[in-house]
Amino acid sequence: MKFAIDTNVVASGLRSPAGASALLLRLAVNEAFTLLISVPLVLEYESVCCRPKHLSASGLSEREVRVVIDTLCEVGKEVNPHFLWRPQLRDPNDEMILETAVAGRADGIVTFNLGHFKGVADQKFGLELMKPVDALKRIGP
Secondary structure: OEEEEOHHHHHHHHHOOOOHHHHHHHHHHOOOOEEEEOHHHHHHHHHHHOOHHHHHHHOOOHHHHHHHHHHHHHHOEEOOOOOOOOOOOOOHHHHHHHHHHHHOOOOEEEOOOHHHHOOOOOOOOOOEEEOHHHHHHHHOO
């Protein structure tokens, strides 16, 4: 199973270590599924997760956040989108998630913003849209 994970899920996983997002990140590190990553997506993970509001909420330092993201990079499968499908979505910041998912032939996109991708990712590219809890169900025990 291959997933592209939206930045909001990574930030949530860092902020709430007991939640579904954090469990999904741990499963990625343990290679229970294939995490698809791309350079633009990883740069966004780092930029967003190192914002003061996320650092404060997570109780992590920038260094600790970077260690987590580096670990995700070590286990993730890097894809290089050859085609930019833009514009496809209303929010330009979501385009890199879609491009990573399409380039990596993902089974789905994991996000809290299902509506941002609905009608394009699912209908045009055949990607399943799911929240972290739904991804956990797909991965199984």
